Amino acid sequence: MGHRNEGTASAENEATDRLQRVTQAMARLKVDALPRNYELFHEALFGHDPALARDVTSLAPNPPQHVLDRIGLAYRLTGHCGLIEEKSCVEAARVLSGAAEEMSAAIREKQAFVSAMETLLRAIREDRDRGVEDLLADVDFLQSSAAELLRSESRAEQALKAGLDRLDTAERATRAAKAAILRDRLTGLPNRIAFANRLESLYESGALPRGTALLIADIDGFAAVNRDYGTEAGNRILKRLAAILRKSIKKNDFVARIGADEFAFLFADVDDAAARTIAGRIHDSVENGLVFATADGEDNGALGLSIGIALSDDAESAQHLTARAEQALAAAKVDPRAPIACFAPGVAGRRAA
Structure with a gap:
């Protein structure tokens, strides 16, 4: 309980710090306190798009609202x-x-x-x-x-x-x-909103969907790439990964970027064995194709991928299905030698271990 409270307090402190920094940046430029302007400055300060950051930091004081809106539209910010x-x-x-x-x-x-x-x-x-x-x-x-x-x-x-x-x-x-x-600016893939809409549509009829697999994948060590080589290098890797993932799925399958280094897949008419096979194919495609080089041009090896699988057959809601896939992903990340895990009642226990 104490660890969870410490983690919650840390997250709240970080959110407060970010809000203060955004507010200060807007105040320095005398930008109106509109929700869409907060979104613009938050993305510029804490997002992963250097071009957006440059456009915002180059603004002169008292920028007209239409100039801010033009930047926001250019980078397809929701607001x-x-x-x-x-x-x-x-x-x-x-x-x-x-x-x-x-x-x-x-x-x-x-x-x-x-x-x-x-x-x-x-x-x-x-x-x-x-x-x-x-x-x-x-x-x-x-x-x-x-x-x-x-x-x-x-x-x-x-x-x-x-x-x-x-x-x-x-x-x-x-x-x-x-x-x-509904589109991720960087990769061109559907984003978290599109994913949530697609997932919710499975449960619209009120009956439990059958034969659908949700896979959530996470790039191993991606934060270190951003830290050591910069966000531009990280962004190039994400774009390359998106291209690999598009080629790894069929026409009626679905893939979305739902986090900084997290992706979600939906596959219809599959069972446990088929879902594991698909996950293995995606994992191998990424490990074989997602390589990057250091500043001196030397190959730094391949990035790994952890994948959690959950089947819709007995998941009562979209949130329930997502939570199971995330539990499976957490279990997969525990052991790099077994980077693919399918949800089962014992997955949570293995994660804790």
Whole structure:
């Protein structure tokens, strides 16, 4: 209990320290205390994207909000991508309002033309002695009204077409933003949000899903790589790993980056033996393909991979399945000679040992 309390206190202290550093950095630049700005500065200070860090640290004091938003959008931060959907809704309302005004104007022109026609016909019926000049004047008036009616309808049509084009552009931007929210910036893989959505969808029917395996993999010693060679070297390794993982799965399988050096896989229609075989294939692909060199160009060897497996057959929820896979991963990391572990009731006990 004491160890757990110490760990909790340490995590809370770290979170408080990070919040203070983010707040101080924003205060120095006089940045508004908006949630999306906190996210931007947190990623710049504690994320693993040197380019984002450079863009933020190069800002002059009092940066305009649109400049901050442009940076956030460029790096597909969740809070900033949400702005696109918000702006799309505003744009849609503006377009519909403009189209409604143009249509109302066209309807008024049409009503005025019809009224003029009715007035002229009534005058002709009531005054059969009207002269030719009067009739010609009335015809000229009708022609002028008809021309204005056509112009009004043309303006309404053009406004509607332009509005539809703007709505289409806004809709494409919204779809792109939503896709970006579900995509890891660095590797291009689905991210933790996409993984959670995919996992939850397995339980939507209310029945326990059968024959699905969740694998959670962790790169062994990756923190040391970042520490010894820098985050840019670590990022290159992660990109290379993502390419390897994509090639290791089939079209209907799923892989996501769910942590700094943690990845999750979902495989359908597999049993325990098949899941172990798949995990072994992924492990071998990474060990054989994920090598890196030191600054002097010498090969520093391959990075290892630990994998935890859990099957969905008796997992009551997405959270339950994830917890089992994480327990299995913890057991796999205990013994480097057995880097793959499948959840079983005794896994937690082996982890403690």
